[in-house]
Amino acid sequence: MAIPRVPLNNGTSIPQIGLGTSPLDDAEVERAVIEAVAVGYRHVDTAAKYGNEVGVGRGIAGSGVAREEIFVTTKLDGGYQGDDRAIAGLDASLERLGLDYVDLLLIHWPLPARDEFVSTWKTYERLLAAGKARAIGVSNFKPAHLDKLIAETETVPAVNQIQINPNVTRHEQRQYDAEHGIVTESWSPLGAGGDLLASPVLARIGERYDKTPGQVVIRWHLDNDLVVIPKSKTPQRLAENLDVFDFSLDADDLAAIATLDKGPDAGVDSDVSGH
Numbered sequence: 001m002a003i004p005r006v007p008l009n010n011g012t013s014i015p016q017i018g019l020g021t022s023p024l025d026d027a028e029v030e031r032a033v034i035e036a037v038a039v040g041y042r043h044v045d046t047a048a049k050y051g052n053e054v055g056v057g058r059g060i061a062g063s064g065v066a067r068e069e070i071f072v073t074t075k076l077d078g079g080y081q082g083d084d085r086a087i088a089g090l091d092a093s094l095e096r097l098g099l100d101y102v103d104l105l106l107i108h109w110p111l112p113a114r115d116e117f118v119s120t121w122k123t124y125e126r127l128l129a130a131g132k133a134r135a136i137g138v139s140n141f142k143p144a145h146l147d148k149l150i151a152e153t154e155t156v157p158a159v160n161q162i163q164i165n166p167n168v169t170r171h172e173q174r175q176y177d178a179e180h181g182i183v184t185e186s187w188s189p190l191g192a193g194g195d196l197l198a199s200p201v202l203a204r205i206g207e208r209y210d211k212t213p214g215q216v217v218i219r220w221h222l223d224n225d226l227v228v229i230p231k232s233k234t235p236q237r238l239a240e241n242l243d244v245f246d247f248s249l250d251a252d253d254l255a256a257i258a259t260l261d262k263g264p265d266a267g268v269d270s271d272v273s274g275h
Helices: 026-039 053-062 085-097 117-129 143-152 171-179 200-209 213-223 235-242 251-258
Strands: 005-007 013-015 043-045 071-076 104-107 136-139 159-163 183-187
Touching: 026 053, 026 235, 043 053, 053 071, 053 085, 071 085, 085 117, 104 117, 104 159, 117 136, 117 143, 136 143, 143 171, 159 171, 171 183, 200 213, 200 251, 213 235, 213 251
Parallel strands: 043 071, 071 104, 104 136, 136 159, 159 183
Antiparallel strands: 005 013
């Protein structure tokens, strides 16, 4: 099974479903990556902040699949903002991962009070030019942050990774991203704490297609043209999360799921999310 790839604005592409790895430790994530690749994943998302890049790298090396077939994302957090700190930051991430490059490098948070994300982005542009990242993007950026970034630099982010699920839909943010050629990627795509997946709405829709509520939610992300990175370390769940390409949600399904939206103030603040 080939997972669809979404074109990025620099000519590369990203698999539409990936493996989220927070908060797995090195040992857990190594096993999860090997299992995930075995059932068809070709996209792994990590971050310096997660403390599991070593395990991700070991999992990739132990997967039996060529490096160039696996799309790897990492993120650098606030300690790597400003003064070209991202150069040493990415070098350290690459050493932990055991890789020569990442496919996508993200600024983890904008941290606007520090006002260093623009200078950091200019460093990212140099890392892109040097081939240490094949694409660069951001995480948890709002339109105001992106406006500033786009106005003061040469490169529009390829990806904006933000919290999205049927409870936290962020329509305006997604529209902004689309209008600027930025792919929106969903973190916490299945919600937190299990409340979303306990919804009777999702259970009813799942019964129609013989799918779990989690599979319905992942299909919702795909049908909304989002890249989605559900996390799991369980082989059965890893396989279930990919078993979503034999159905699509219809207009009635999407309308029913829309009733789960908790409004524009739902979700965590991007500057203190900890994601």
